[in-house]
Amino acid sequence: MQLLRFSTAGSVDDGKSTLIGRLLYDSKSIFEDQLEAVEAASKSRGNEEVNLALLTDGLRAEREQGITIDVAYRYFATPRRKFIIADTPGHIQYTRNMVTGASTADLSIILIDARHGVLEQTVRHSYISSLLGIQHIVVAVNKMDLVDFSEEVFDRIVADYRDMAQALHIGNVTFIPISARDGDNVVNRSERMPWYTGAALLEFLETVPVGRDACDETAGGLGAFRFPVQYVIRPISSRFPDFRGYAGRVAGGVVRVGDRVRVLPDGLESEVTHITQAADELTEAFPPESVTIRLADDIDISRGDVIVRADEPQPCQQQDLTLDVCWFNENPLQIRSRYVVRQAAGESLGIVRSINFRRNVNTLEKETGVTSLNMNDIAEISVHTAQPLVFDEYRQNKITGSVIFIDPDTNETVGAGMIKN
Amino acid sequence: MSSITHLKELESESIYVLREVAAQFERPVILFSGGKDSIVVVHLAYKAFYPAKIPFPLLHIDTGHNFRETIEYRDALVERLGAELIVGSVQESIDTGRVREETGYYASRNKLQTTTLLDTIERYHFDAAIGGARRDEEKARAKERFFSHRDELGQWNPKNQRPELWNIFNGRKAMGEHFRVFPISNWTEMDVWQYILQEGIEMPSLYFTHERRVFERDGQWLAAEPCIRLKPTEQVVTRQVRCRTIGDITCTGLTLSTAHSLEDIIEEIAATRVTERGGRADDKRSETAMEDRKRAGYF
Numbered sequence: 001m002q003l004l005r006f007s008t009a010g011s012v013d014d015g016k017s018t019l020i021g022r023l024l025y026d027s028k029s030i031f032e033d034q035l036e037a038v039e040a041a042s043k044s045r046g047n048e049e050v051n052l053a054l055l056t057d058g059l060r061a062e063r064e065q066g067i068t069i070d071v072a073y074r075y076f077a078t079p080r081r082k083f084i085i086a087d088t089p090g091h092i093q094y095t096r097n098m099v100t101g102a103s104t105a106d107l108s109i110i111l112i113d114a115r116h117g118v119l120e121q122t123v124r125h126s127y128i129s130s131l132l133g134i135q136h137i138v139v140a141v142n143k144m145d146l147v148d149f150s151e152e153v154f155d156r157i158v159a160d161y162r163d164m165a166q167a168l169h170i171g172n173v174t175f176i177p178i179s180a181r182d183g184d185n186v187v188n189r190s191e192r193m194p195w196y197t198g199a200a201l202l203e204f205l206e207t208v209p210v211g212r213d214a215c216d217e218t219a220g221g222l223g224a225f226r227f228p229v230q231y232v233i234r235p236i237s238s239r240f241p242d243f244r245g246y247a248g249r250v251a252g253g254v255v256r257v258g259d260r261v262r263v264l265p266d267g268l269e270s271e272v273t274h275i276t277q278a279a280d281e282l283t284e285a286f287p288p289e290s291v292t293i294r295l296a297d298d299i300d301i302s303r304g305d306v307i308v309r310a311d312e313p314q315p316c317q318q319q320d321l322t323l324d325v326c327w328f329n330e331n332p333l334q335i336r337s338r339y340v341v342r343q344a345a346g347e348s349l350g351i352v353r354s355i356n357f358r359r360n361v362n363t364l365e366k367e368t369g370v371t372s373l374n375m376n377d378i379a380e381i382s383v384h385t386a387q388p389l390v391f392d393e394y395r396q397n398k399i400t401g402s403v404i405f406i407d408p409d410t411n412e413t414v415g416a417g418m419i420k421n
Numbered sequence: 422m423s424s425i426t427h428l429k430e431l432e433s434e435s436i437y438v439l440r441e442v443a444a445q446f447e448r449p450v451i452l453f454s455g456g457k458d459s460i461v462v463v464h465l466a467y468k469a470f471y472p473a474k475i476p477f478p479l480l481h482i483d484t485g486h487n488f489r490e491t492i493e494y495r496d497a498l499v500e501r502l503g504a505e506l507i508v509g510s511v512q513e514s515i516d517t518g519r520v521r522e523e524t525g526y527y528a529s530r531n532k533l534q535t536t537t538l539l540d541t542i543e544r545y546h547f548d549a550a551i552g553g554a555r556r557d558e559e560k561a562r563a564k565e566r567f568f569s570h571r572d573e574l575g576q577w578n579p580k581n582q583r584p585e586l587w588n589i590f591n592g593r594k595a596m597g598e599h600f601r602v603f604p605i606s607n608w609t610e611m612d613v614w615q616y617i618l619q620e621g622i623e624m625p626s627l628y629f630t631h632e633r634r635v636f637e638r639d640g641q642w643l644a645a646e647p648c649i650r651l652k653p654t655e656q657v658v659t660r661q662v663r664c665r666t667i668g669d670i671t672c673t674g675l676t677l678s679t680a681h682s683l684e685d686i687i688e689e690i691a692a693t694r695v696t697e698r699g700g701r702a703d704d705k706r707s708e709t710a711m712e713d714r715k716r717a718g719y720f
Contacts, residue, residue: 001426001427001428002424002425002426002427003426003427003430003431070564070579070582071564072563072564073556073557073563073564073606073607074557074563075556075557075607075609077609077611081427082427082609082612084607096584097584099586100584100585100586103586103587104586104587104588210424211424211425211430230437230440230441230444231440231443231444233470233471233472233473234473235472235473235474236473237472237473237474239472240472240473243472243473247440247469247470248440249433249436249437249588276471277468278467278468278471279471279472288425288430288433288434289425289429289433290432290433290434290436290437290440290469292471303444328584340593342589342591343589344587344588344589345444398587399587399588402586402587402589403589404586404589404591406591406593411591411593411594411595412583413583413584413585413586413591416584416586
């Protein structure tokens with residue numbers, strides 16, 4: 001069974017909670033005691049119908065205010081796949097939560113109310129999905145029951161969306177007309193929309209290619225091999241006196257025993273002698289496997305170094321970076337501010353050189369002349385780091401191309417960055 | 422060429438998290454309860470650092486109200502791994518006046534564990550406590566991070582959690598603060614059992630059906646043991662039961678079950694319509710009972 005991670009963005013009005021509730025309920029992933037608790041809680045709040053949002057809105061403040069504040073993770077499985085939903089609030093003041101939820105998603109579901117069509121928030125959700133490099137977008141046109149299941153309404157929304165998506169360079173979009181409330185085209189195909197011949201939402205989620213299957217071999221497949229070293233395993237025991245293994249998670253490409261590799265930033269070369277998972281010897285490893293690699297030569301390798309194949313395109317190593325950032329903190333980002341720029345394993349102190357433009361996430365316009373970034377702002381900035389970072393462009397590799405910004409005074413994670421070059 | 426299974430992907434993610442803990446902290450510890458989730462975490466830690474020993478000690482917060490089988494299993498596991506075991510005793514916290522024992526029919530030491538846990542973390546200067554909590558267990562846990570920051574009083578502030586993006590974890594902290602780390606955040610109860618079956622992990626006998634003296638209270642079966650005071654109306658009977666979760670005796674609901682093997686358990690869970698924490702008395706105290714305990718520094 002494979003795993004698919006997807007994110008949903010939207011507000012209560014779009015029927016997002018109803019949709020998730022429907023997926024969980026119809027796949028029998030809601031249990032009796034959970035349903036009872038939600039029923040009791042709905043009643044005590046004076047809600048007339050069972051409020052499925054209470055399933056996901058777990059924090060006291062959320063329940064009191066009736067809103068989703070944070071990213072909530074939900075789990076369900078069908079006989080074909082296991083799913084992890086990152087459920088995020090859709091309002092503009094939660095852009096940062098949407099970015100967080102989207103960062104680990106393979107697919108994103110964007111909900112459109114059939115009565116209202118493509119709105120500002122549709123643009124925002126689509127832009128964030130595209131910015132975070134999500135492979136698949138599903139546009140679920142909801143509340144079809146309120147527009148008489150009209151094919152014409154659906155077609156018009158599809159056309160409007162395509163116009164907008166073109167500007168965002170979003171390619172892989174699937175449109176599904178649904179009624180989350182009644183269940184049409186959610187788990188089962190709807191009999192009320194015979195003109196729609198595609199898959200129901202769940203069927204699509206169960207069959208869309210993910211992980212290794214989704215990689216187009218002709219377009220470079222899994223990309224070049226990247227292995228950021230997390231930790232060096234040295235037992236120093238009588239049974240393993242000379243063992244020195246480099247522990248990490250494969251971040252791209254494939255590595256095989258016998259491959260000639262280069263260790264960055266130093267550039268020393270060696271050969272892979274062993275790839276192991278605990279006591280099991282492997283012949284190859286690919287993303288997202290956590291393995292331990294041993295090399296033929298005794299070279300000095302530490303956390304933050306990146307092992308790559310000598311015969312493949314090399315990552316960049318430089319101190320001047322241009323990135324798309326999303327700002328997370330109440331303290332604004334300012335030009336000349338210093339932050340810890342942290343990658344999966346490596347890090348360096350960095351200084352913000354310039355804010356090139358801020359993106360208006362509703363209109364997608366570039367706003368120039370900006371001197372600071374507030375919480376939820378998305379912008380392109382230039383940063384200079386104290387040490388060179390080893391990286392790929394985010395478009396090439398999400399793991400070696402992403403960073404977070406940490407405020408060295410408060411230790412808080414204050415921003416997220418996707419490296420452009 | 423085919424993609425890896427969901428269990429392989431979850432295992433890989435958890436091992437990645439455990440290695441981050443070893444790399445980012447100086448004094449991490451694994452919180453070991455003797456339940457299936459902490460057993461899986463220990464197994465993952467064994468795999469993450471093989472052939473080196475697990476670079477963390479195990480910490481058991483002992484309420485003194487444990488099932489005998491839990492302690493036997495714990496000691497055998499520690500022996501086999503050659504790990505260091507530290508026990509934080511709730512009885513000692515009571516004896517030294519750090520906490521006051523609850524009284525009455527619903528008396529439990531579950532809540533008192535928090536003080537013992539925080540005292541032990543402070544005494545040994547642990548800076549990261551690794552736990553087996555999962556997001557699917559409970560609605561407050563659904564919003565928990567892999568790396569969860571705790572202030573100097575050990576408290577969790579759910580409104581001011583650090584965002585976690587991609588696989589980049591921020592374990593930076595000020596002196597006196599610590600982190601709780603949850604490597605199996607993304608696992609469900611079913612994933613845990615499927616993994617135990619796949620890996621052939623030996624489990625405490627409590628998880629399989631056995632005959633036990635029990636009584637029924639508020640619609641659930643509890644073990645008839647001296648640490649629980651029976652109401653005059655409560656009758657002790659003998660039933661075929663098993664534990665779906667293992668905690669302190671006073672708050673571990675037992676399931677009537679005939680599951681003898683891991684396969685039986687998986688089949689039983691697939692058919693069940695009640696969550697595993699549906700049997701936990703500690704969660705039933707209020708709608709946000711878990712969030713309130715977590716804020717105070719609970720597991």
